[in-house]
Amino acid sequence: MDGFPVKITEAACLGASLALSGVCYYLYRKSRRTLDKLDDAPHFAIDGKLKDILKVTPGACLQYVVIEGAVQPAGETLTSHFQKEFVGVLQKFMLREHRLVWNSLSRTWTDSEKVLHHRVTAVPFVLVGSNETTVRVLCPLQASGLYMETTHEKFHQVNYGLGDIIGQYLSGEKLKGQLETEEMLKVGSTLTGVGELMLDGDGTLNLRPPSDGSQYFLSITDFDTLLGEQESTALWWKALAIASALAGAAVLLWVGRRYYHTLKVRWDQERREFERLQTEISRAHAQNGAEELIENVCVICLSQPRDCILLDCGHVCCCHSCFQAFPHRRCPICRQSIVRVLPLFHA
Numbered sequence: 001m002d003g004f005p006v007k008i009t010e011a012a013c014l015g016a017s018l019a020l021s022g023v024c025y026y027l028y029r030k031s032r033r034t035l036d037k038l039d040d041a042p043h044f045a046i047d048g049k050l051k052d053i054l055k056v057t058p059g060a061c062l063q064y065v066v067i068e069g070a071v072q073p074a075g076e077t078l079t080s081h082f083q084k085e086f087v088g089v090l091q092k093f094m095l096r097e098h099r100l101v102w103n104s105l106s107r108t109w110t111d112s113e114k115v116l117h118h119r120v121t122a123v124p125f126v127l128v129g130s131n132e133t134t135v136r137v138l139c140p141l142q143a144s145g146l147y148m149e150t151t152h153e154k155f156h157q158v159n160y161g162l163g164d165i166i167g168q169y170l171s172g173e174k175l176k177g178q179l180e181t182e183e184m185l186k187v188g189s190t191l192t193g194v195g196e197l198m199l200d201g202d203g204t205l206n207l208r209p210p211s212d213g214s215q216y217f218l219s220i221t222d223f224d225t226l227l228g229e230q231e232s233t234a235l236w237w238k239a240l241a242i243a244s245a246l247a248g249a250a251v252l253l254w255v256g257r258r259y260y261h262t263l264k265v266r267w268d269q270e271r272r273e274f275e276r277l278q279t280e281i282s283r284a285h286a287q288n289g290a291e292e293l294i295e296n297v298c299v300i301c302l303s304q305p306r307d308c309i310l311l312d313c314g315h316v317c318c319c320h321s322c323f324q325a326f327p328h329r330r331c332p333i334c335r336q337s338i339v340r341v342l343p344l345f346h347a
């Protein structure tokens with residue numbers, strides 16, 4: 001866009017929309033590949049036949065499979081700190097501080113969260129099938145999915161005095177309180193696992209993260225629910241990618257419309273200037289005769305004087321009427337692209 005300034009806000013909006021659409025599209029493709037892998041993953045029951053299948057499988061390993069079984073500890077268990085009747089194999093405790101922070105730009109109080117303490121404890125566990133066949137679950141904390149349930153949640157609210165309230169308004173921060181939560185994977189829960197299944201030399205079945213980089217899943221929901229959640233995630237990223245791309249297209253349309261308006265104003269100015277110049281030339285030729293006209297005649301129509309300069313090449317070879325009739329904006333002498341045309345004045 002020669003000589004056309006793009007505003008900083010337009011460039012920023014266009015760059016942000018293109019970057020966001022690229023990131024969202026990448027995440028959509030990643031979610032789509034995971035969804036396709038889940039669709040193609042075979043389902044196996046945890047029973048005595050599972051070892052026989054792995055024994056005849058090359059490498060005694062199935063790269064991406066779906067299994068489902070009941071959670072049982074491989075040794076000791078974990079007891080809830082708040083509900084003593086709950087025992088599990090994974091336990092996560094988190095203490096978060098909630099504050100209200102004054103936003104001077106929006107003139108409102110916004111919620112702010114800070115993690116004060118985070119502790120995760122795990123013990124070895126297995127998935128038990130129908131005939132006491134077990135599959136040991138490795139690296140469960142690397143898995144995606146909902147595999148813990150909340151066993152305790154309590155918010156400890158802070159009580160304020162008059163001095164505290166005055167200090168909060170002066171500092172721009174209000175302490176709301178602390179949220180205490182505990183999550184556990186309880187013994188006896190039905191767990192769906194999606195990953196790499198292998199048979200060790202000692203006959204132990206293990207489920208672990210896939211070696212090819214595919215996503216590892218553990219979920220206390222069934223496989224259809226897990227598949228639906230992944231499909232919703234993929235559709236969400238797709239919608240965001242389309243929305244951000246449409247926003248970028250809208251910015252481009254706005255910039256193009258403004259550029260066309262600028263060109264239209266320039267063309268109108270050039271047309272009026274040429275019309276004025278042609279009027280002056282016609283008057284001069286009426287006074288000086290036709291000999292000067294023949295010496296400076298347009299190479300195309302051979303009837304009008306040459307009254308325009310073609311840029312960037314600088315050739316003076318035609319009249320403005322013939323220039324407007326060009327099917328392509330190229331100089332008839334050197335065939336270069338015509339960027340701009342200026343009126344020619346004879347002194």
